[in-house]
Amino acid sequence: MKNFDEAPGRYKVRDLNLAEAGRHQIRLAEHEMPGLMALREEYGDSKPLAGARIAGSLHMTVQTAVLIETLTTLGAQVRWASCNIFSTQDEAAAAIAVGPTGTPDNPSGVPVFAWKGETLSEYWDCTEQIMTWRDDHGHLTGPNMILDDGGDATLLVHLGVQYEKDGSVPEPLFPGDAGYNAEKEEIHRVLRASVDKSGNHWTELANNILGVTEETTTGVHRLYALAEKEELLFPAINVNDSVTKSKFDNKYGIRHSLPDGINRATDILIGGKVAFVAGYGDVGKGAAEAFRGQGARVIVSEVDPICALQAAMDGFQVAQLEDVVDQADFFITTTGNFNVIRPEHVLAMKDKAVIGNIGHFDNEIDIAGLAAIEGVTQVEIKPQVHEWTLPSGRSVIVLSEGRLLNLGNATGHPSFVMSNSFANQVIAQIELFTKAPHGEYPTGVYRLPKILDEKVARLHLDALGAKLTQLSPEQAEYIGVPVSGPYKPEHYRY
Amino acid sequence: MKNFDEAPGRYKVRDLNLAEAGRHQIRLAEHEMPGLMALREEYGDSKPLAGARIAGSLHMTVQTAVLIETLTTLGAQVRWASCNIFSTQDEAAAAIAVGPTGTPDNPSGVPVFAWKGETLSEYWDCTEQIMTWRDDHGHLTGPNMILDDGGDATLLVHLGVQYEKDGSVPEPLFPGDAGYNAEKEEIHRVLRASVDKSGNHWTELANNILGVTEETTTGVHRLYALAEKEELLFPAINVNDSVTKSKFDNKYGIRHSLPDGINRATDILIGGKVAFVAGYGDVGKGAAEAFRGQGARVIVSEVDPICALQAAMDGFQVAQLEDVVDQADFFITTTGNFNVIRPEHVLAMKDKAVIGNIGHFDNEIDIAGLAAIEGVTQVEIKPQVHEWTLPSGRSVIVLSEGRLLNLGNATGHPSFVMSNSFANQVIAQIELFTKAPHGEYPTGVYRLPKILDEKVARLHLDALGAKLTQLSPEQAEYIGVPVSGPYKPEHYRY
Amino acid sequence: MKNFDEAPGRYKVRDLNLAEAGRHQIRLAEHEMPGLMALREEYGDSKPLAGARIAGSLHMTVQTAVLIETLTTLGAQVRWASCNIFSTQDEAAAAIAVGPTGTPDNPSGVPVFAWKGETLSEYWDCTEQIMTWRDDHGHLTGPNMILDDGGDATLLVHLGVQYEKDGSVPEPLFPGDAGYNAEKEEIHRVLRASVDKSGNHWTELANNILGVTEETTTGVHRLYALAEKEELLFPAINVNDSVTKSKFDNKYGIRHSLPDGINRATDILIGGKVAFVAGYGDVGKGAAEAFRGQGARVIVSEVDPICALQAAMDGFQVAQLEDVVDQADFFITTTGNFNVIRPEHVLAMKDKAVIGNIGHFDNEIDIAGLAAIEGVTQVEIKPQVHEWTLPSGRSVIVLSEGRLLNLGNATGHPSFVMSNSFANQVIAQIELFTKAPHGEYPTGVYRLPKILDEKVARLHLDALGAKLTQLSPEQAEYIGVPVSGPYKPEHYRY
């Protein structure tokens, strides 16, 4: 394990410049994250998270740094890992470890277990580290809150408890064995030590956890699945489905970061070109709007007739990929499904077509299938940009090897967008930490109450110069809502 | 009572041209209502509504004519009234009464009790008429289904039942009496006859009703209120909140009919002007997009911070009316609230500012308050367009006296949009009529299952040349949905 | 000849209501024509057109009424005819004839020779009437200025002079004769009387004319052709090619009036549909933007590769009509060419496709060819809207019989747009009337100096709340322009 001390668990930051550069970027990002800064203002004195020990597993970026320092300003203790082996911005990690008032030699920050380019093995070691809280006497206390993105931290705890119930961790498998999965083996390796040692390490740890707040669709799916099987161990708040998360992060974040990623990767003119967008959910809506805003002609594919009708009514051609595959210059997947762009499609594309994914996993584009085409060759144009030459002599440009291109080819969502998502996280942490002990959140998966969703929006209006209108008491009564909200029924779609 | 025979209950159509003109328009509208035509195709043989006696209360327009003939094609018997004293298109009513194969002298159509410009008294008589079904022996049977828009037909039945329970209808009040309400008196007048006569006329009638399908927000509110008080007498389907109704009718319908109404009313250039839109719900979103599409600069006001943030992210200025009242050329209300534009605002507007409402009731603009300004005068420029001259000498143009300007100054939503709404109505009628007898819809208020919402969308794709993509079984399993839908969780926001 | 007295040449207005209604509309239009009102303000006292006798031939609409009263406010005497047999708005004509301070019985207005629905014969009689000025002694003086739209007034004078040179007007032809043209015969009939009578009536009249200002492309073409053949009799200003005319009238005027015309004609939803626009000049650009603004998908055809490239870069599909004729729902011609949409295209269109022209003449759509298809039938849905049923059983909707649909199905360009065009007209009249006598405009065709074009723009900014930035003397020098303009080289394209 590299880059952090075992004992204090601190990011080993000896490079003054790295931490300083990170601090600089954090300062600029704070200006773009008015939601988090307003929460610091509101709760900085009352410190509702005092006593909270938050184990965080979420991309260790500059924006996350502002989140972390918001949590600590609200009184929390925090330990942090990234939820992706590539997504850490080292300068942000360094600055967080050093802390706003510390120095590289005398850090006062937060234990950070993350660096850009971890191995799978390192990744799961890091994830375990965020669980190893000890009190002043060196006794393991563990976290009492989890802040998760994708559910890996939550998974580790649940598997640990399960294996302790089972009495043991499954025997190791090796490459070639049936059912072998490299990542699962790493998880087992990490768990084996603790499960074997104590027998109730994870069970005790889980008992101390008041709840988890989860950032994304994937993690949320896992939580609902656990809840359905009645295996969920503590309450969870689904932050992903707050309006101010899903409608903003997905639509407006993508509108920004999709063309940014394409431009940095290819420098190819978007205007006048034909862009194929697979999927017209919130991500697809943002993608289509971004392409149109640059003067491209957009063709959308959809499986859901309602979203398809929306695409048509918004002025986009709706077609099957097969029918237009030879017309488009850009192919972008936003579906969250798999094998959406397949080798037979790629073989029919125009020379130098650009292919990228901004949906979820890298299997939206069947990269493996592409690699399996006989005679195909691949060359790196620059990092995260590969030219695949097909047997026909034509070639296509694949971005980020099929992984999220806005993260791989650009810098992901901008701070302002993340301020919405992360303000939901902070509010959700406060909700669970302050109310779960009083039984207000029995084990289950919850969405944030609409009034808090509205609060997150409210915190971002000033920064945009948007001035809200106030309902009079008579008007509020007329439409049957409180003057201060919530203003809409639960099923309202925005 | 004029214009229809008491005995056969038929619209008295002696004007051949009127019915012919209506038939012509119906034929053209059918082409723009692919959802309804597809339902005729699908269910024309099996006739799932055979045996249904539908009492319809909904604007008697050309589009409604296509709806009515769809219901009869599916086997239903129908009686119809309009739900608004002004909204009947007489040629549509005439054509429906004559029927597709009848003649004015030998009509074969549907009993229609509606004409443009009814009195309040006539309106409630007409509403009562749609309830007066008789069997071959002349015995009153009443309807077994209601199709409602705004809830007046449902209201009549519920009040009738209540007064029969009470034993009598309240004594008449007269103008000047405390609590006097002209409309309520008309309702009482109509009910008094039947309640007094039989004592259980409405109760029996209500017992025969399998359910109601309701078109709009207002009617839906009434239904939920009845359900909450446990006074609802039969199941209801809330058609209004189908995605293919609320998101399409409200957003895309308004995008079309708002500029249409303004243009027909004023012939004033929209481009380059400043348009103030109160509210950024679905209606406001459609309005803002329409103005932008014509080159106007849009300023939005909102009370809901989430919608306000959406407006800002969509590139619109968000401001309070007070702060921009002297800048805008057009003022449009879309809120569903009241007293949104008030006299103090109007007094501060630019000379010749145009004011209109496309939200809900005519009290969104405080017309009464405007009329009460000392020294204000009003002149009709043309029907539904009035110039109000203020004491300052400046004047403003008020559209449709503050009522819905797309109906008053243009022809409302186009057929294609209504095809979505009405396909939901037909499907909801089938649902209730075929399933309520088997206990599948205990008394309560329901939304259509998402799979049927998706079906409505599906029926409209071909007409737009939109081609849907099919999920493979593997892909469907991957995201955990059936291959044929529904594709989204209930809380999905589109 | 009807509707005006021969002697005073006044529009016979006995219908008080008509003139009053017109006056009302004129008052509202003045508010939307800030360019003309500013010229009244600037020149109302100095009266630079005192002594001008302007013969005007231009659509006699409400907007033209504001133009006429601006000319008279600047000191001119005016006689007016329309330049199109259908385009007169009778209430505007009546109001102008009555005059702002006159009464129907005691009119004080301007001699107007125009009514809606003239015959060809009446049309040319009216055109001759605007030339018959007489002094107090009854001697014919004729006009000293022409304000023309399409060049008919100018044509009459030039033909008169030519025939006087020739010694006679050509012998009449009759239907069936080779070379027979109904309109030409009417012109000859009108000229024959005067040419035969005096022999130098038109020659003297032409000698008195200082110049003509011409509104449109067609008229401008005629003028350049005359100048090239050295047959032009007096200087001409090409108003059509002022930026504030061509770029505004064509692009922004069409953006407004195209959807207005379609909506009033068909009530068909535009959103989600496919619109084919033939031509991507200024008119096509406005049309495409209007369709996109309503959520339609636009396909453009072009013969000019530069305009085609612009269309592509603006995000529109560029295709040949043949290749997409079965996809579009709307077909709009904007080319100024002929036979753009031909019978073979119409036969291949979707059922109920809508066809309209907003370019120039009614031959852009080959209506004659359409009528010649064997088995085709036609029925009027409402005025200016016809359904043509094809042998296949499919039908198409043709707007305004192929004539300009924004005029035929709606009310043409809105006042604000015409204020730009007409302010150019007024300024051009002042230029010629005040400078031509001093030899500043030798016979030839001129465009307005850019500084005056800029002036017209300047007059319209306040009304839109647009605030201009001032160049400092140093900045003006830096880019080599005067502080007060003109700011651009002649070839600048805007």
Added chain:
Amino acid sequence: MKNFDEAPGRYKVRDLNLAEAGRHQIRLAEHEMPGLMALREEYGDSKPLAGARIAGSLHMTVQTAVLIETLTTLGAQVRWASCNIFSTQDEAAAAIAVGPTGTPDNPSGVPVFAWKGETLSEYWDCTEQIMTWRDDHGHLTGPNMILDDGGDATLLVHLGVQYEKDGSVPEPLFPGDAGYNAEKEEIHRVLRASVDKSGNHWTELANNILGVTEETTTGVHRLYALAEKEELLFPAINVNDSVTKSKFDNKYGIRHSLPDGINRATDILIGGKVAFVAGYGDVGKGAAEAFRGQGARVIVSEVDPICALQAAMDGFQVAQLEDVVDQADFFITTTGNFNVIRPEHVLAMKDKAVIGNIGHFDNEIDIAGLAAIEGVTQVEIKPQVHEWTLPSGRSVIVLSEGRLLNLGNATGHPSFVMSNSFANQVIAQIELFTKAPHGEYPTGVYRLPKILDEKVARLHLDALGAKLTQLSPEQAEYIGVPVSGPYKPEHYRY
């Protein structure tokens, strides 16, 4: 002098990877430059530039590499320098020097005198080098064509000739001397050697030059100024004002590269923000569209009332900077003027406002004035991104130190846009080289004939899938143009 050999004048490329990387990028760029590739196809065999010796002074980028190899494919010999000390992409220079078929050790390419980060002294030495052609006997022949961008190569020749006429180069001045200008001193230093040595070196060289083709506004201004003073020595073609250059490069190029530059520099969300754009010429139009396409609200300032009116009609607020300086988040200059954003403006901006220039020179923003504010401090966030902290404690972000941000913070215009500009260059070179010797281009400044402008557009349509419509002979005659163009009068504005 570094990086190239004196003798062969070749870029010293010993770094195989550099040249290979450049070749790779050239290959991809060729795909995006269909105009140049089509010219290779068309003229590759006939080699119309055989015998041409082209001295090129234009940014030595990947796109320019494709231009250079197009010129050599058409038969020309070429020597190249950059026209900006920072703009060379070293890998492109290396690849061009090596040549498509050469190797670093055995280069077969073109003499390139350019590298990223030249000193001013090196820059003018490089510019002189492109003039030093020698025949096989070592006799100086010089170029017979110049391809210029900004006019530095042309300036050098003209100054050389003038000083030879004067008999000497002005005496050197030194920093502090009145009239001292560092760049002028470098030019004089370069000229002094040759002028003093031969007395007619530049005069003979100029006599051999058939003409120059000039890329940009600045160079064109210089040429018109020389022509006006009758000092122009050879004919010039103004490539800048081809429609396919000015309307495409300026509008569509900026639409792409402005947000690209902002995103790479700042990662700040554009959506929902307020962007101030100074100037609404073609560059401003592209900038405003780009911001709107990302969901920003745009405020435009203009001095030209026509452009201001266009901005308003396009839906943008038009205001003076002073009135909105405290509202905007982004400030972008596009004017081509100077001191547009001044210290008093910057002092009034919001905290963390972003300021950038995409117009022309770095004095559009008064950086010197900003630096002179007492107490102001500046820190580099990253290369080309500086945070200036003001005495108020607020800070602003300045991009590229006020120089063109699309070049400084991103990679300039994409290849497809440059393919338009450069196709004009190649065609202009052919025009002058083949026709000037026959007297078809007497000394003066010309624009390319419209038919060639149309040709350039035509060459780019296929790549966008745009299919042109053909005029029939009858249609062409009807509108009075040749079937194959040109299609528009000279003053047409597109």
